[in-house]
Amino acid sequence: MIISIWGFMGSGKSTLGQYMATHYNWLHLDSDQEIEKQENRTIAEIFIQSGERYFRELETAYLKELVRKKDTYEANLLLTTGGGMPVNEENRTLLKDLGISVFLDVPFSEIARRLERAKERPLWDHTRLAAMEDRYKKRLPIYAEADYTIHTQGKSLAEIAQEIHKLSA
Ligand code: S3P
Numbered sequence: 001m002i003i004s005i006w007g008f009m010g011s012g013k014s015t016l017g018q019y020m021a022t023h024y025n026w027l028h029l030d031s032d033q034e035i036e037k038q039e040n041r042t043i044a045e046i047f048i049q050s051g052e053r054y055f056r057e058l059e060t061a062y063l064k065e066l067v068r069k070k071d072t073y074e075a076n077l078l079l080t081t082g083g084g085m086p087v088n089e090e091n092r093t094l095l096k097d098l099g100i101s102v103f104l105d106v107p108f109s110e111i112a113r114r115l116e117r118a119k120e121r122p123l124w125d126h127t128r129l130a131a132m133e134d135r136y137k138k139r140l141p142i143y144a145e146a147d148y149t150i151h152t153q154g155k156s157l158a159e160i161a162q163e164i165h166k167l168s169a
Helices: 013-024 031-039 043-050 052-072 089-098 108-114 129-143 157-167
Strands: 002-006 027-030 077-080 100-105 148-151
Touching: 002 013, 002 089, 002 157, 013 027, 013 077, 013 157, 027 031, 031 043, 031 052, 043 052, 052 089, 089 100, 100 157, 108 129, 148 157
Parallel strands: 002 077, 002 100, 027 077, 100 148
Antiparallel strands: none
């Protein structure tokens, strides 16, 4: 079973992936980390040196490769996606081909609180919160196209992980 996790920057996707790997023995792949390994440079460097469009091409290529290999994964696999990955329609189709998709729904105020000190994210600018919220609001209906939405407010990481685990049963 492959589950992909969708959500805005700072919604806790990668943290959840690490938790599923540690506590449930799931395989965890993070698209940003995999792309960084392939390119041997950070996401920020890719944005600066090659531009966002190139990064988006890498995301789609990565997904296509994963879909091609999907039957070789025997263990449960959690794919945590970069926040912009599902925005592209082709990527959404590929993500749905992979398996179940889950949107981690976190209110914008919480996102902004978590990312206050974020430096490594090229698309996050804490001095332009209104523009950040605008992007968040535009993406919400797209994320909501995932098969499931988990409302994270008031839930612990363990509870969220349990919900994910149940989906695989
Ligand atoms: C992006 C989110 C980032 C990363 C890139 C673009 C986005 O991933 O893929 O900086 O467009 O929202 P996280 O969601 O893990 O921060």
